[in-house]
Amino acid sequence: MTHWGNEYKTLEEYENREISVETTKCIFCGKTGRVEKVKRQDWITLIWTPPRERPSIQDLMPYLSIDEREQIISGIHPECMPKEEE
Numbered sequence: 297m298t299h300w301g302n303e304y305k306t307l308e309e310y311e312n313r314e315i316s317v318e319t320t321k322c323i324f325c326g327k328t329g330r331v332e333k334v335k336r337q338d339w340i341t342l343i344w345t346p347p348r349e350r351p352s353i354q355d356l357m358p359y360l361s362i363d364e365r366e367q368i369i370s371g372i373h374p375e376c377m378p379k380e381e382e
């Protein structure tokens with residue numbers, strides 16, 4: 297019998313489990329969104345640590361794409377992001 301139940305064998309396994317997170321409303325379409333496969337512990341660090349004290353999201357979630365990281369921070373969906381003309 298463990299505190300974590302049958303689903304997790306170790307604390308590390310629990311913390312590294314990949315979750316789907318809801319992102320804030322996109323300023324372009326007004327809808328929330330989801331980003332998949334975020335490690336639980338990284339998400340907890342992101343939302344509970346003051347911005348000045350936590351690593352940048354690039355360092356925290358290097359396994360996500362730039363678009364996914366942008367959506368987590370701003371809520372803007374990759375498909376809603378205005379394309380910049382060079």
Ligand SMILES: [Zn+2]
Nearest residue numbers: 322325373376
């Ligand atoms: Zn959108």
